[in-house]
Amino acid sequence: MTQDTSQIPSATSGSSRVPAAAATGCPVAPGGYDAPPQPLGPDSLTWKYFGQWTGMLQGPWAGSMQNMHPQLGAAVQQHSIFFLERMPRLYRSVYPIGGVVFDGDRAPRTGAQVRDYHIGIKGVDDQGRRYSALNPDVFYWAHATFFKSTLLAAEWLGGGLTEAQQRQLFDEHVQWYRMYGMSMRPVPKSWEEFCEYWDHMCRNVLENNWAAREVLDLSGMSKHPSLEWMPDWLWRLNVGALQRFFNFTTVGLFDPPIRELMGYSWSPRQQRLHRMFGMAIYRTTKLLPKRMLMHPRKRSAWDRVHGRLPADAPLVETPARNLPPVGYRDNPHYYSPR
Template sequence: MTQDTSVECPVTSDSGAATAGCPVSGGGYAELPEPLGPDSLTWKYFGQWTGMLQGPWAGAMQNMHPQLGAAVQQHSIFFLERMPRLFRSVYPIGGVVFDGDRAPRTGAQVRDYHIGIKGVDDQGRRYSALNPDVFYWAHATFFKSTLLAAEWLGGGLTEDQKRRLFDEHITWYRMYGMSMRPVPKTWEEFQEYWDHMCRNVLEDNWATREVLDLSSMPKHPSLEWMPDWLWRLNIGAMQRFFNFATVGLFDPPVRELLGYSWSPRQERLHRLFGQAVYFTTKALPKRVMMHPRKRSAWGRATGRLPADAPLVETPARNLPPVEYRDDPHYYSPKV
């Protein structure tokens, strides 16, 4: 059974904002796009639990955009609940890839969480989370993260596969109903775009440094049983590991901007770690490595689940603090 997603929608404004709840806009297409499916490379590489190893990289790269970093600093409660926020966000973000005919509606929900997030940063510069350039930058980091996952932890990619993933990332982005203006037209243009962003646009700012500093990260609600002294030891070990994993993924201009050094020996160790993860996970059942949203999508695609089975939502332990659960800026399903 296929869910009916037909709906009349207005054209987006110049700021890229669309009407709340509307899964499609006139900014990039005239009708609902075809979602990605199980034959895509994105379904293969995105939505794996190993992607959590790239969490600080993705957060830092996103926040280094001046407008996005300002929005996080002034509007987000991420640093009060890092782990629940990270774990629950993967559900709707993954759903834009894996929800099939329902993906445009999931994309619209993700987009609409950002309505009204705007202001002026510490340097007097205006920002808006629905500025098409800002919104696409966040998506570009998801695409780049997929490339890194495939190359670092997934056994590598051919040039043709990179081009295919690039084409798929455009299809993926259409699910948000945003203006397509900032999206590079070709794989070569994307590489130029990414290099330009790393060299000329990204900034070393408060939000980026906070993402990279795990020292104040609170426990996940499921870890309240852990003594504080043991949590501090755990955080210390996590900090050292993620410093190594994250700096190894940064482009050289980003490392230089943030003041990190990186030696040939560290590069070899980083590459060997990725290979070890690849061979370890290759020996495990594929379903074990899939995030629940992805696993349920494969179930629907292969007939293990009905085609109209309810979408898997985050468990209650990952919900935002009670006082934020009715705020339209937060993904907070009734679970």
């Protein structure tokens, strides 16, 4: 399915008019957007809670939850090189994903780019089921995990949310999703519907599959290029410690049906320790400079908003150390800024 751009306003630098369909993919409707989507801004709760370095504590949770979707897991197993370069892939992906929230009037262009990395990712899984990364239900599930991770960051590491704030974040996640130019059909219509949707996915749709288990198994994780100085024996010790740590943080974030699905136990004592750890992180981060905790894409967005950078300053892209392996850098499926 290709995007018809004939009815979509184009943009000029610094303008509020945006290139909403700068690339091809699945449109909202055959004629494109009815109007350019309105990006989120600094007054949103999403800007407050998303894009913090503390979010890396939820990395295995987000990756495993996404991959438990049968179609998404099959796509990762058959098309992704994530397991060859976990750390660079994780660090570089946060740039465009964060940009869909923080890029202002350029956010729809960033969303279209993220969407279009998935063009052509389709096939048949090992059970004979067809899949496509641009199936609206699959694409929305990935976004739902980003929204849920924002909620978890606020609840676990951010001091908690009121019901009104949960509802506000729900409304913002719908606005956020419009940046991709995808069909809005799978998106729940209310906070209550989202809660029902999430519970249904956890209980009835997600699977204990290879891709989800591999995300949770760090034993084969290779060094980040910046850590090549580290002796192999020390890296193995480091990975062993990371495995135990992320088992604790990740299983504590799983919904009970997911723990059962993946074969994990969880005691009231572990739950208390998990909650205490989150509170300790929250209290520590309150003492640190806010800018220190922001991912570079978020920090530059705040700088543009507050005049530290020009409004049309170039977007911050991932450093070279996080780029895909050389042989994959011209592949349109991979984010690889020059």
